[in-house]
Amino acid sequence: MDTSPFANGAAYVRGRYVPIAEASIPVTDWGFTRSDAVYDVVHVFKHGFFRLDDHLDRFIRSMAARRLKPPEDRAAIEAALHRCVALAGLADSYVAMVALRGRPRVAGSRRPADCDNHFIAYALPWIDVIPKDVQERGAHLWIASIPRVPDASVDPTVKNYQWSDLTSGLFEAHDHGFDTAILCDAQGFVTEGPGFNIFMVKDGQVLTPDRGSLQGITRKSVLELCADQGIEAKVAAIPRALIEDADEVFAATTAGGVMPVSRIGARILGNDRPGPISLALKQAYWQRHEEGWHRTPVRPLEQVAAE
Structure with missing residues (x-):
């Protein structure tokens, strides 16, 4: 102990x-x-x-x-x-x-x-912002009714503690029995969730929102992994109707990595299990960690204490 x-x-x-x-x-x-x-x-x-x-x-x-x-x-x-x-x-x-x-x-x-x-x-x-057992069966995401704060008011690329809209989305998600939420902007385009970026897969192509979102480091890593594996991926405008028709959805964040989704609102994805591209990217993400990808060793206490 x-x-x-x-x-x-x-x-x-x-x-x-x-x-x-x-x-x-x-x-x-x-x-x-x-x-x-x-x-x-x-x-x-x-x-x-x-x-x-x-x-x-x-x-x-x-x-x-x-x-x-x-x-x-x-x-x-x-x-x-x-x-x-x-x-x-x-x-x-x-x-x-x-x-x-x-x-x-x-x-x-x-x-x-x-x-x-x-x-x-x-x-x-x-x-893990989405618990590991939830990641295993695929998270259930609620699309919140409250819109994301406009980019012109609060720059989402500057990581901040303005979470009022995201927290309201979580209230809705939990009230409806879902694990977490994603928010759209006032024009109906997908933005992000509380503490994570969102991705969708349609016909083999990976998309992630071009607005209302932090330019996440894990998001960047996913786009790099897609390029490495020959998966077409791009940052694009994603209307709500498009993500509701997705083949797969997954979230990405420092606190959890690549986290598959199995339900988006009323829609059940992939037989209510994580999809193949989501799982492949999750596996690649952690495998690259094991290989030392972008790794900086933590300095020993005696070294940092002397600095």
């Missing part, structure tokens, strides 16, 4: 490393009161980060887009991620990096420039 105080996870907060249960922010932080934060999540598989540079690139872009400048530079951010994982002693991990607006230095100020931005990192035991 692991008695380490970091056994349930480790966090970096305000320059200190603490057990995850002790990680906190002030209730007056705009990251909390206004959801004024950006974040990213990278996973660790068998002691190695997957596509760490891609996640750091996206995090840096997100911070720039929201004018967030914590004291830590890219090298310090990366070191904090390594040390959180090393402290927690996790072979497989969900690792988050967050930049928050902070509290105003001037009492009562409504100027973002008056806030001291700060950075948080933490590592937790592996998380």
